Amino acid sequence: MQNLNQLLSTLDGYIGGSDWFVYLLLGTGLFFTIYLKFPQLRYFRHALNILRGKYDKKDDEGDTSHFQALATALSGTVGTGNIAGVAYAIHLGGPAAIFWMIVTAFLGMTTKFVEVTLSHKYREKAEDGSMSGGPMYYMKNKLNMKWLAILFSIFTIISAFGTGSLPQSNSIASSINATFNIDPKLTGGFLAILLGLVIIGGIKRIAKVTEKLVPAMAFIYLIGALSVIFYNAENIVPSFISIFADVFTGSAAAGGFLGATISFAFNRGVNRGLFSNEAGQGSAPIAHASAKAHEPVSEGIVAILEPFIDTIIICTITGLTLLSSGVWNEKFENQFQTSDLNFLSVNYSDEKEQDRENLFQMLSGEKEMPLFSGILQVNNGKITNKNISALHARSLAEEIKIQINESPFTGILNVKDGKISDKIEQLSVSGKSLLHSSPLTAKAFTKGFFGESGKFIVSIGLLLFAFSTAISWSYYGSRAMTFLFGSKSIIYFNILYVAGFFIASFADTTIIWTFAGIAIAFMTLPNLIGILLLRKDMKDTVSVYWKDFEKEYGTKKLEETEQNA
Template identity: 60%
Template sequence: MESLNQFLLLLDSLLGSAAYFPYVLLCVGAFFTIYLKFPQLRYFRSSWQCLFRRSQENTPGDTSHFQALTTALSGTVGTGNIGGVGLAIYLGGPAALFWMWMTAFVGMATKYVEVTLSHKYRVQTADGSFAGGPMYYMDRKLNMRWLAIIFAIAAVVSAFGIGAMPQINNIAQAMQATFALQPAVTGGVLAILLALVIIGGIQRIAKVTAKIVPFMAALYIIGGLAVATYQADNILPSLQAIVSGVFTGSAAVGGFLGASFAFAFSRGVNRGLFSNEAGAGSSPIAHASAKTTQPVDEGKVALLEPFIDTIILCTITGLVILSSNVWHQKHQNKFAYSDTYVLSQKYVENDAKDKQQLFAWLNQQNSEVELYSGKLQVENGVLVNDSVTLIHARSIAEAVTFSNPSGQLYSGEIEVKAGKITPNHVDINGLSLIHSTALTAKAFNQGWFGDWGQYIVTFSILLFAFSTSISWSYYGDRAMVYLFGNGSVIYFRISYILGFFVAAIADTTLIWNLAAVAVAFMTLPNLFAILLLHKDIKQTQQKSEQKVN
């Protein structure tokens, strides 16, 4: 398993986490923004009009415009809007949020293109339902069935790796941490609810998401604004911090040791894609079900996705985190071995030279920092070695204690190899930065609701993650129809529900890494395909505009 995990990490480093990947995403979005004359601006008003326009009863399709959008949004609005923003700010500082905005802006054009093409080349299947997505325009228009097969297989894998397993794992952990509810109970109850929804097909899925998405978005926005207005004096400085570091990176402040431009850029774009999935080819599968004979109309509706998902919801999260100042403060927490390093020198946070060296090391630049190898001596829970530095969550750890799982202070030796503590039975606790969902939850506690703010985050994770699981089941469903026909759907749904339940009580690290690779195998072929079809989309757009005029 460890060998497979390392192989997946290697593939991811060559694909989704590679230096070129964010540039490809932005460049494709920028190209269509200019080539199609800024559709995200020209069609923004008409997008809302299309969204609430009622379709005629005899119009081909399975869902309304609104239902198609909420189904797609339920797939994109997920833990990335809560924990993903916290991770981006933790890695890249406030400037990372700006690059999330830029990804969303150009992503609106990308989403418009891929959805319009998906709807144009959709098909009606044997059971009367509609199926669409990148695999259909790759096959029917480009005659690249081999590319369509790669995309469809990656979509099925991603359905498990994004939609089912990590989502329920996040829900189960949040429910256990907040309400002491056993993961097996959470997984069992939600697996039954998931089955009741997805077995009904796209029409039941669309009806459920049309009710869940507006409610969960309103809940999160109201909760976020309650925190941000409590810290109203910090909103303007937070916005200034976002903009000031756009091309220089984010400066060090508090326990945050700073982030370079490259780090802020790559993390912002990466988290932006994870949040709104523009270019990944997933949302077009949902939009292909919409009742309309005008593909461009559905493309207009789809460009609202990145706006709602990233520019509204992610900004709410970002402002909550930044205005509360918790993002650069150290908090008591249990250290994760994966986030912990031991350096073979004593570094002091208020020493300018030490801070510069750590900045370079954390941002993968040339530095004199050396990783420690050897044994750590611990007595009564306290580290005896005074010539090493513990780094946790990209910050210098303080007030560190070592204990047994039972809570007794530990005494003995701990082995370290190349800066990494060998996993053992010892728990490490102390003060350090925190990130992801834990950071967002901490920020929500700083508002009018006090410590009740964390329950907004927990309940939002429940709704966001569960709705994501619903939508991704449909994406995998349609990919299976393309690959093996309608008869394969029942087997996929059973496997999906079982995987959903098992992941509530299992480690999903491997499936996360597998999904990261699979999403790249969706995104890169899809971007390649829509670039080849740039003339097609322009002609389709021009014909639509002529009809309007």
């Protein structure tokens, strides 16, 4: 597992975690924002009117309404990215990461508008009678690049596991285990069966479930988050200031948090922003392609709302919850993930300024880590070696306890390059360190009006958020399978998808999140290339839409739409 995590981390560093990927993603959003004259601002009010069915026609072709398509797409994006992803971004990049998540979402509103419009425009009717669309169809039908369409479809299937199945199941099981002490395998098994029952009904059943699930889960989660923010009202303004103050300086060390560079906050904020709203990834267009509409632009305009709701509203509120509660830089008792634990051959203390500086440089990649190799002496669960220290979750671990079968361990452990090399079943390492992902958000929710009960809101919210994401991504994967092998192949994908959902419930969290970042990047690249090649087609399509709108509703209505926007 440790070797696998190292391999995946190295690969992620060249792709999703690289600077060039971040610049390509933001650059595409910025280009279309300017090229199409800020549609995320000009068409926002119009998007709300379309969503409530103001311009619907009885003969519109499709399988779902505008709202159902939006709910399905939102259920695919509003998930662990909003709860665990925001916490992970702050854990890695500090408060400034939230700023870059918001920037990513603002530009992503235009990217989403473009990819959804083009995918809807070139959708097809599948052999089972349902509407099938997504970037692979404009790649094939307009660009005549079937090889790119095939590549995108393969990456979509991989990403269905990397985005929709594995991290969602893992986050649910971890949160339920931390809150209710339920075995992750039991949680994963029960939800895997439930997932199978939902997705077997196809898009119509999925849409019926998500249109009810999305509003309910958002309401429950926001009530819990606001209870924390207003309980810590004196920290609201300082939290806002920290988000913007650290943008051009990097986040300084604070508490157990050892600091983050500008580039790291930028990179992780954009990366987690993409994981949250999926703008540019090409996933949401697959859901929107099923919507009833007589032309494609109206559905693209509806899609503008997704990054706004998902990231600018929900992720910002999560960020304020984490910052105002103060838990983001505090150490808490937790069970250590072995892939995230390193023993160092120097005894560091984060209370010493020089040690903090050295640790910061190590975590930033400026200095090499002095990894410990040798024998770890353990007596009654406590390490007796004097000149070593341990890093876990980018923080110095304290009060370390080593147990076997939940009893204190006594003996020796072999350590190689900072990692315990002995393969001992039921061996666990715990102690105090920073938290990240869903456990950090759960801890923040206990710092509000609901007290310790607040963690139940996170568990329930995460269960609903993540489960709905898994439902939607099963549909995305099935559409890719349909494109590649026909609709009869869906059953095989669904079986593997549900099996992966179960296995991930008890797998290593760090490895799963690293794999998710890689899967997202692989899927995003061909989609960004495709929409950039179709920039003129997009502009012409929007122009035709407004000309037809003016003919049907009159010049006055068009002017009102522009003024309201």
